Amino acid sequence: xxxxxxxxxxxxxxxxxxxxxxRVLSGTAALAAAGSAAPLLAALKSSRARNILIANAWxxxxxxxxxxxxxxxxxxxxxxPEVNVTLWPVPSVRPGQERELDPRxxxxxxxxxxxxxxxxxxxxxxxxxxxxxxxxxxxxxxxFIVGSGGMHASPLDVWRATTDRPYGINxxxxxxxxxxxAAVLAKAAFIYCRDSVSVGFLQQAGISGPHVGFGPDxxxxxxxxxxxxxxxxxxKAGLANKxxxxxxxxxxxxxxxxxxxxxxxxxxxxxxxRINAEHASGDHVAARExxxxxxxxxxxxxxxxxxxxxxxPLAKAQLVxxxxxxxxxNVVWKDSFWNADEAASVYTRALAVVxxxxxxxxxxxxxxxxxxHLRVPTDNPHKSRMFADIxxxxxxxxxEGMTGARLTEMVMDIHREPxxxxxxxxxxxxxxxxxxxxxxxxxxxxxxx
Numbered sequence: 165x166x167x168x169x170x171x172x173x174x175x176x177x178x179x180x181x182x183x184x185x186x187r188v189l190s191g192t193a194a195l196a197a198a199g200s201a202a203p204l205l206a207a208l209k210s211s212r213a214r215n216i217l218i219a220n221a222w223x224x225x226x227x228x229x230x231x232x233x234x235x236x237x238x239x240x241x242x243x244x245p246e247v248n249v250t251l252w253p254v255p256s257v258r259p260g261q262e263r264e265l266d267p268r269x270x271x272x273x274x275x276x277x278x279x280x281x282x283x284x285x286x287x288x289x290x291x292x293x294x295x296x297x298x299x300x301x302x303x304x305x306x307x308f309i310v311g312s313g314g315m316h317a318s319p320l321d322v323w324r325a326t327t328d329r330p331y332g333i334n335x336x337x338x339x340x341x342x343x344x345x346a347a348v349l350a351k352a353a354f355i356y357c358r359d360s361v362s363v364g365f366l367q368q369a370g371i372s373g374p375h376v377g378f379g380p381d382x383x384x385x386x387x388x389x390x391x392x393x394x395x396x397x398x399x400k401a402g403l404a405n406k407x408x409x410x411x412x413x414x415x416x417x418x419x420x421x422x423x424x425x426x427x428x429x430x431x432x433x434x435x436x437x438r439i440n441a442e443h444a445s446g447d448h449v450a451a452r453e454x455x456x457x458x459x460x461x462x463x464x465x466x467x468x469x470x471x472x473x474x475x476x477p478l479a480k481a482q483l484v485x486x487x488x489x490x491x492x493x494n495v496v497w498k499d500s501f502w503n504a505d506e507a508a509s510v511y512t513r514a515l516a517v518v519x520x521x522x523x524x525x526x527x528x529x530x531x532x533x534x535x536x537h538l539r540v541p542t543d544n545p546h547k548s549r550m551f552a553d554i555x556x557x558x559x560x561x562x563x564e565g566m567t568g569a570r571l572t573e574m575v576m577d578i579h580r581e582p583x584x585x586x587x588x589x590x591x592x593x594x595x596x597x598x599x600x601x602x603x604x605x606x607x608x609x610x611x612x613x
Contacts, residue, residue: 219319220311221253224266228523243604263476270390288318353610394509414520
């Protein structure tokens, strides 16, 4: 008598199920704390396809904002592989300027996630939704998720005005929360903040519960790589594996009016330009001293590279051009912007990343590379807290007061004892993966039966 298909599933089915179970169980010890894996397995047997709509993709001129989106989709694909995901890009732009996804970012996402559906960008100006593709996406979705970044309220307001189905918030930073916003947040199926300060704001607003707490920025889940492009660049630049530093510059304020070539320059824009010009040199003193000390001490190279598009010329002006001749020959300038997958491939091969911006260190840590973040005084201190929250307080420092000698010593510690640094990264990322499992268990629980 032949065994029934249910007794012995086909090899392809066994491999699919085995691969799924491996993804769920590896690095996800927190599933035991959040509940058993039974709901995950039971949901696989459901005949009705579930749909999740996510709002994300705030910018395509910033590899951190680019990385938010594939990070969240990767988590959903890993823990809820049977669910269909639709991306609603909601770019953070100046009034009257709405932009679609950059074509290279779109290609990256669709190549990595062939089942992903992407609707047109924008559409937060009308509540309830009236744009046909957005209205259809909302009507088809069983759950809505606002993805990592600052808390973007507009897409959530559109969702709530259009449907009464559940919504959740994953990996965001909050400021203070007023009574009206607290009432909206109190009805969320889950809220995960990427820093403990934001969790405190929720608690002060009276918002707590089993599905409220710390949940890592989804950039920590970035798994995409463009090894071919990265390796071609590294070969041309003479940057050997684990034999170079990456140093990432930053202005005090992102000059969006310049980034987006906005002809309507405001008084605030002019003030931003003035502040950036006033502080640009001083803010990069420690990084320049690090580069000089590194090259002269080790003889190894440095890659000056961007997190945002404006970082390309800024890196040249502050980290390359001022170098003494004997150092400059060992400093490579990334003279064009890159996608998050290429940056991740390069950071994977770096000895360490030192950055005045906060998402390059996250991309580096997700790739297994030590990273030091120097917070400029005008950046949100709450989101920078997330490095301490995952167990790496020694790699997050205030830029003001940082000296080149002190920064050099931190980097040389990594250079002298790479195994110790690697252990720190692994401990932190193990904690991140555990929290990711908890957040995805909450997503699972929020899906209507």
